[in-house]
Amino acid sequence: MSKIHHDSPHIPVLRREVLQYLSPQLGQSYLDLTAGFGGHAAAVLGITDAPGKLTLVDRDKEAVKALRKRFAGQGVQVIHSDYLSASQALRKQGKIYDLILADLGVSSLHLDEPKRGFAFSLSGPLDMRMDTSQELSAASLVNEWDEAELADVLKRYGEEPRAAVIARAIVAKRPIATTEQLAEIIARHAGKSFKRRKVHPATKAFQAIRIAVNDELDQLRLSLPLWVDLLAPGGRLVVISFHSLEDRIVKNFFADHAGKYYTSELTALTKKPIMGAQDEIVSNPRARSAKLRAVEKIKKGKDKKGKLNVN
Numbered sequence: 001m002s003k004i005h006h007d008s009p010h011i012p013v014l015r016r017e018v019l020q021y022l023s024p025q026l027g028q029s030y031l032d033l034t035a036g037f038g039g040h041a042a043a044v045l046g047i048t049d050a051p052g053k054l055t056l057v058d059r060d061k062e063a064v065k066a067l068r069k070r071f072a073g074q075g076v077q078v079i080h081s082d083y084l085s086a087s088q089a090l091r092k093q094g095k096i097y098d099l100i101l102a103d104l105g106v107s108s109l110h111l112d113e114p115k116r117g118f119a120f121s122l123s124g125p126l127d128m129r130m131d132t133s134q135e136l137s138a139a140s141l142v143n144e145w146d147e148a149e150l151a152d153v154l155k156r157y158g159e160e161p162r163a164a165v166i167a168r169a170i171v172a173k174r175p176i177a178t179t180e181q182l183a184e185i186i187a188r189h190a191g192k193s194f195k196r197r198k199v200h201p202a203t204k205a206f207q208a209i210r211i212a213v214n215d216e217l218d219q220l221r222l223s224l225p226l227w228v229d230l231l232a233p234g235g236r237l238v239v240i241s242f243h244s245l246e247d248r249i250v251k252n253f254f255a256d257h258a259g260k261y262y263t264s265e266l267t268a269l270t271k272k273p274i275m276g277a278q279d280e281i282v283s284n285p286r287a288r289s290a291k292l293r294a295v296e297k298i299k300k301g302k303d304k305k306g307k308l309n310v311n
């Protein structure tokens with residue numbers, strides 16, 4: 001069996017369910033598009049025992065460093081890239097995988113480390129870049145984008161009902177240097193509806209800015225067809241999302257491509273999204289909003305009479 005040991009700063013969500021829906025088999029190839037600290041990857045590798053057929057992608061340098069250390073000396077391919085560029089490159093190389101996982105969003109490292117500037121509850125510089133070599137940061141977005149663009153981000157990616165008011169307040173208070181300052185400005189203008197929702201008033205706005213900085217929704221929308229191309233016939237794709245905007249994209253893509261038509265390439269393995277069990281939600285609050293959807297690529301071929309069959 002592979003060498004699997006190491007503590008991780010991130011607890012992988014829905015680990016049990018990922019294994020159930022990927023259903024790894026000995027010797028299978030595996031592409032992890034958001035490998036993070038390798039928790040899911042190690043679990044899958046524990047069953048496939050094929051480190052030479054394992055490709056791990058992450059756009060965060062620290063995650064990549066941790067992955068290289070964790071899987072050192074086993075022939076695992078680790079790619080520092082956003083998953084859209086990595087998927088395009090792997091596709092060009094003609095790579096095919098039996099198992100593909102995308103566990104979207106940020107890791108605990110991002111949320112728990114003040115200097116990464118993701119958390120409204122911790123004071124840090126306004127950053128929110130998963131890839132710190134990228135130019136656009138939360139600071140440039142918040143301080144340089146005009147009011148209409150800011151309002152659009154808050155509305156589109158945060159579904160923030162007071163987007164226009166908050167955008168105006170941000171522009172009036174510029175320059176804004178820290179997460180704490182930004183959270184305070186938002187809280188002062190967020191109205192009262194968040195009280196009913198029992199969340200911090202800056203939750204939606206911070207989510208929106210993070211999505212815009214990392215171009216999260218376009219990454220997902222443009223990558224889904226590539227993931228189907230990268231899947232071997234009979235292979236499985238599992239996607240875990242953490243907010244409704246992501247889940248809607250996955251749900252609609254799977255609905256359009258799974259099962260209904262003669263030309264469909266996918267079979268849905270999950271009718272409804274799979275959520276974390278109560279014990280997991282209690283021990284790992286990140287699991288509360290996780291939704292897992294899974295598909296299998298249809299094996300197309302001809303039966304003995306020469307008729308095209310599906311599966």
Ligand SMILES: C[S@@+](CC[C@H](N)C(=O)[O-])C[C@H]1O[C@@H](n2cnc3c(N)ncnc32)[C@H](O)[C@@H]1O
Nearest residue numbers: 012034035036037038039040058059060082083
């Ligand atoms: C929820 S964590 C994944 C944790 C991982 N499954 C584990 O077991 O440790 C999400 C990871 O995906 C990375 N990520 C998010 N969006 C990405 C993208 N578009 N391209 C590449 N990596 C991305 C983040 O940097 C983060 O490390």
